Amino acid sequence: MASLYRVRVNTVLEIKDLRVEFPSRELGGRMKRAVDGLNLTVQSGEVLGFLGPNGAGKTTTMNVLLGFVNASAGSASIFGVDVRQPIARQRIGYLPELTYYYKFLSAEELLRFYAKIFRIPAAEREQRIDSVLKLVELEAARKRLIKTYSKGMQQRVGLAQALINDPDLLILDEPTSGLDPVGRMKVRQIIQHLKKQGKTVFFSSHELGEVETVCDRVAILHEGRLLVEGKVDDLVRQYQCHLEQIFLKIIGFKEEA
């Protein structure tokens, strides 16, 4: 049944007319619209770069997809399941921008805890933990408490926990933010490795060079609205410039003379 489900569902992520509003922080202020009528689909095996300047609504959209924030209107589904259902998150891996893990646990303990949440059978659990720790090169430090890790190591623990359930969809929120060039390269290599395995990746980043290398398609969001969506190659051909320049043009950035 599970394999049939995997074959039939081609649209991994679907967002329809999504609107998210928050109460304004100003006294007597109106509701602030963080996301405004967003429509987006991500197909199986695709790597989609979700771009936009700060405050564009990228993280809010991700928060809706992960069930942290409720949509004011519209809907979102993952593998055909409404994102409000916890089961929608069974086949996804999420890496937040900063490392938010239980620092009193070791990497191994953290992964074991998350593996239990995903109901990975005990016999398979240790094998999965070994393989993800090997992938992120943390085997030697697996028994150390996370609080003793460097920032780069903590980000790699993040990547390991996002991969523990062998997800079909990865949601990465600025995965290389704050990493040194080596760390960035490693993360990029892992994303490319996952892409080769046919995984779907939905990822937000400000590193447009990186997006250009890794992504098949990009969606550019500005002030809560989707301005452009398309294949990276098509956009480069259409605008006759690099993704960074395309991005700046689309969001209406003008260089001062």
Add this chain to the structure above:
Amino acid sequence: MNNVFALAGVVIKELYRRKDFYVLFVMTALLTLLLGAMRFFDNADIVRFLKEICLLLIWISTLVIAITTAARQIPAERESRTIFPLLAKPVSRWELIAGKFAGCWLACVIALVVFYFFFGVITATHEHAWPGVIFLQAFWMHAVFLAVVVALVLLGSVAFTAQSSNATISFIVVLGILFAGGHLDKTAAGLRGTNGDIVRALHFAIPHLELYDIRDFVVHDLAKIDWQYIGEATLYGALYTGLLLGLTWLVFRRKTLTL
């Protein structure tokens, strides 16, 4: 239930890696043992007095452990943002609350087992006999009391932003119920009009935690309590715990969590 147990396991693991929990735990165990080691010519009044002090110490310590542990669970998850990767997994908010409750309560029960064991040992050495059934009944009633307290504090932790304010309010509420809960009906009978109605409503609304305090039975070696009373008190505690956890879920289930 799988997720609930996994979450409870993490709560307990965090507790035994936290030094403040150890300090309170070891201090209470040591004081209980020290009091037990004292000998005052086996005078029955002094032995009773020592038992009273020990039990009071156990009540205070477990109350502190229950409130401080439960008060920090959800706020700490939100402050350290560990709640985000957790809720990005197939974990419902109800499972999160149930797991936190189970972890905190189990930790309290573990502490209780150790404290009552020490207390049992000192009672046995002073009285040359193992404590009777009333001792086990006191332990069970104490455990049910702590379940209600943990559920109450968890509700506070989703209602108040700061864990310190939640802990303070919870202490005041629990101590208020313990000291005044049993007198509310008499107070209401002496009041007229709206004031009387308010006090009466309060009498019916609050969980009567004072019902679980059967320390006097243990101190004065009274006969065991009727099991029916223990059963009813357990059911009453379970109902309040369920109600408070349900309210916690209602407040928390649609709460916006932003990074």
